[in-house]
Structures are given as C-alpha cells and as structure tokens.
Amino acid sequence: MNGGTAISWHSQKQTLVATSSNHVEVTALNEASIECTWLRSMTQLVLTSCGLEKDICPTLIYKDNSACVTEMKEGYIKSDMTKHIPPKFFEYTQELIKNHQVEIKYVQSISNVVGLFTKSLPTAIVRKHVHGIGMQHVHRI
Incomplete structure (x- = not known):
C-alpha cells in the first residue's frame, strides 16, 4: 500500500511444492x-x-x-x-x-487486509478490508 491505497497485490497458487x-x-x-x-x-x-x-x-x-x-x-x-x-x-x-x-x-489474521484475497471471510470483515485497502464505492450519475 502507498498513501493508504493498495497499489500492488498478487494471489496465485504456488508453483513450488512446499513440504510444510x-x-x-x-x-x-x-x-x-x-x-x-x-x-x-x-x-x-x-x-x-x-x-x-x-x-x-x-x-x-x-x-x-x-x-x-x-x-x-x-x-x-x-x-x-x-x-x-x-x-x-x-x-x-x-x-x-x-x-x-x-x-x-x-x-493477526483477522486484521490482515490481504486476507480479503486469500480467505473466505464474513461479510463484515470483507467490508472492513475493502475499506482498508482504499477501495471506494463509485456512484454513477
């Protein structure tokens, strides 16, 4: 994040076989x-x-x-x-x-905004994290 807004993120399955x-x-x-x-x-x-x-x-x-x-x-x-x-x-x-x-x-996991991209979360937590990464609702005229 930079200036309170998410500027880079990445989520993918790892290509490396991890043993733990x-x-x-x-x-x-x-x-x-x-x-x-x-x-x-x-x-x-x-x-x-x-x-x-x-x-x-x-x-x-x-x-x-x-x-x-x-x-x-x-x-x-x-x-x-x-x-x-x-x-x-x-x-x-x-x-x-x-x-x-x-x-x-x-x-803590519950406070980690990137959980938005990697975990299934309750709606209230999703809204909190969406706001936390700087996303805003756009109203169309």
Whole structure:
C-alpha cells in the first residue's frame, strides 16, 4: 500500500511444492520481498524525478504467521522446522531487513487486509478490508 491505497497485490497458487506450511509462509515472504524491492525502487525514482526527498523509512511487510516473522528477524537457523527449506528463501529478505529497507511485522489474521484475497471471510470483515485497502464505492450519475 502507498498513501493508504493498495497499489500492488498478487494471489496465485504456488508453483513450488512446499513440504510444510512454514515453507509456504517463508516462500511467500520471499516473493513479497522481491516485489517490495521493485516497488520501492520505482517509488524512489518518482520522488527523485519530482525533486522530492527519498523515503528512508523501511517498507513494512505484515505477516500473519508469528513463527515466520521470528525466523526472519532472528536469521536462518537450521532446525526441525526449517531444515527442509533452502536457505535462499531466507537470505534475500534478511538482507533487506539488515539494510533497513524492509521491516517485517506480525499482524493477526483477522486484521490482515490481504486476507480479503486469500480467505473466505464474513461479510463484515470483507467490508472492513475493502475499506482498508482504499477501495471506494463509485456512484454513477
């Protein structure tokens, strides 16, 4: 999101065969980090070309899996939970965290607006998330 409006999103079945739900979460976070880097570079280019200051704050990525957030913040540690996940899925995101380009924050599933795209939710939650990503109802004249 940028300026309170969703500017990029992606939902698809993963092409990688994951061996655990943790593997899926780490892979998704790696993909989000790659997209974040591209969007961040485009935003910085626009700001610079308009004569504005670059945004030096890290980009926030919200994740609703606390184990995945902890693994990313603490670094790749080979354990029973991660031994089947190639280290390459950890390295890129951790490099972005180390360079203060990205910050990973935990958010409860019910409060995670991307659940709108990935989960079957009650109507009240859908309306809340639709508003949360900046969508508005257009009235035709």
